[in-house]
Amino acid sequence: MAYGRVALVGAGPGHPGLLTERARALVEQADVVVYDRLVSPRLLMYAKPEAALLYAGKAPGCHALAQRDIEAMLVDLARDHALVVRLKGGDPLVFGRGAEEAAALRAAGVPFELVPGVTSAVAVPAFAGIPVTLRGVSRSFAVATGHAGDGLQAHLDAIAGAETLVLLMGVAELPRIAEELAARGVSPDTPAAMVEWGSRAKQRSVRATLATLAAEAKRRGIGSPAVIVIGHVAADASLGAWFESLPRFGERHLLFASSAREALAHAARLEAEGAEVMACTWDRARAVRVAELEAAVSMAAHGRSVGFAFCTALGVEAWRCAVQRAGFDLRRLGNVKLAAVDGYVAHAVRERGLVPDARSLGEMARLPVEVWFVEAQSGGRDADVEAACAASGADVRSLHLLEPRPAPAVPARWRPCLRAWRDVVAEWLADGPAELWALGDPALVRPLAVEVGLGGDALRRADAFGLAADEAVCGA
Structure with a gap:
């Protein structure tokens, strides 16, 4: 086979x-x-x-x-x-x-x-400002599991003399581990630290001693999953709480956008400042239909004067892909007019080396084209856009790009493990509240918020973060 x-x-x-x-x-x-x-x-x-x-x-x-x-x-x-x-x-x-x-x-x-x-044994302490080796303090470190079922006694015999000890999966057994290490000659006053959910927005850490760490962590509600560091490096403060000092550390943002490409670009900016980001996008929630779009592109390639009115960055992306699949040179499409209904869409057009011909409903109404193809979006402004395009005297046709996405095919035995994107988002939201942002017109992505169990009216434009690619421009 x-x-x-x-x-x-x-x-x-x-x-x-x-x-x-x-x-x-x-x-x-x-x-x-x-x-x-x-x-x-x-x-x-x-x-x-x-x-x-x-x-x-x-x-x-x-x-x-x-x-x-x-x-x-x-x-x-x-x-x-x-x-x-x-x-x-x-x-x-x-x-x-x-x-x-x-x-x-x-x-x-x-x-x-x-x-x-990248192993959490090294990365998680680093995100808490703890180096696992440090000149003059620790020239080596040992990594061990603190899980009770993994031969804990033999582990402790072997690692009790380590200058720095890093324990994974050791939260539940920490009181016992501390006692056993003390019995093997490790001072109860040895500095120790515990870092929960390292590198995530919910990262928390506590520093104490080997004897007091378990109780102090319990008092502060810090627990699994966590990395435990035992050794004098745990008392070092030279790195500071660098990750937790980032301007957006602890912030959680759920972005609603038309495409994953658009969402990831904005996520990178927020994450660079310490925020944690998740996204819901139309291209993940729905399949993108190509037949209508490719027919429209073919019409333009054969000399018809055609306009495309895009409501989302996804529409622009799908159009550019259709042009590439058809093998057309963009210079052959001089008879094509492109309209963008807001700044996010206009930016998507410019990213592909083009300039929108229309940035407002009034400009759309004045463009001389034979046929307008208007991207249809549930809950969006396509009715207004269609009316403006019709005012130009052109034939107006809706361009339906999205359709239900079929469930992935997996063997029946494993279907209970299958997760839709809304399940993944729900899992992320279970970790704590998040700010909800729309990249572009909130009306265009409001149905996505409803699909994941959130009120669409809670969406705000991401312009407030300075993340808008351009000002919103679709007016009369």
């Missing part, structure tokens, strides 16, 4: 900037993404809209799927899909059971690739 390929990919601790180039490329190409609880939902924004997203997450004391079931899932999925990405928090080979999954794939004859990730 021929199999597709499975990539066992490390996602890092959660911050999108810590996803490696190889990891991102594989997620973008994947037909299926199988992800864990510790994988930030934000990283799934890189997946193709048509990709199947399957949740195989585990929480302490609550396994969504047994490990052997996950391995069987990967083999099953590889039968029907060219590329399956198993996305795992941190590094898949650092207490991530990636080696077990690779062994199962190899035994089944499934080709696989291992992609290391």
Whole structure:
């Protein structure tokens, strides 16, 4: 039997900037993404809209799927899909059971690739301002699991003398670990720290001593998932709380936009200042129809005077792709007029090396074209735009770009693990409240907010962040 390929990919601790180039490329190409609880939902924004997203997450004391079931899932999925990405928090080979999954794939004859990730053992302390090595303080560090079922006693015997000890999955066992380390000669006054949800907007940390860390963390409500650092580096303050000092640290923003490309560009700006961002977009919620658009482009290529009135950046993107698929030289389309209903859409046109011919309803009404194709959008201003285009004396036709997206095909056994994008967004929202922003006219994306269980009236224009590409311009 021929199999597709499975990539066992490390996602890092959660911050999108810590996803490696190889990891991102594989997620973008994947037909299926199988992800864990510790994988930030934000990283799934890189997946193709048509990709199947399957949740195989585990929480302490609550396994969504047994490990052997996950391995069987990967083999099953590889039968029907060219590329399956198993996305795992941190590094898949650092207490991530990636080696077990690779062994199962190899035994089944499934080709696989291992992609290391930025391990939380190093990245999470760094985001809390704790270096795991420090000249004159610690020349080495040891990484261990604090899980009770992983031979804890033998671990402690081996690592008690480490200058810096980094524990993963050790929150529940920390009181016992502290006692056992003290019994092995580690001073109870040794500095120690715990960092919860490192690199995420909900990152919190506490510094204390080996003897007091568990109680202090409990008092502050800091718990799993967390990285524990034991050693004198935990008392170092030279790096400061650099991540938590970023101007937007702790902020959470949910963007509603027409396209993922548009949303990701805006997300990058917010994330550079420390915010955490998620997005809902039309091209992820719906499939993009191409037949009508390609017919319209063909009409223009054969000499007809044609106008395209775009309501969204997605419409501009789909039009440019249709031109490329048809193999037309843009210089042959001098008889084409482009209209943009607001600043976001005008910016999308300019990004593609073009200039909008009309930026207002009045300008649309004055453009001499034979046929106007108006992008239709539920809840949008297409009725106003159609009226303006009709005033030019042209034939006006609606361009319906979106249609329901079919559910991805996965074996029946694994369908309970399948997640629609609204489920992914709901998971992200469960972590805490978020500001809701519309990129462009809120009316155009309001139905998306309703689909994910939010009131569409709560949407605000992202211009307030200075994120608008241009001023809104569609007036009379």
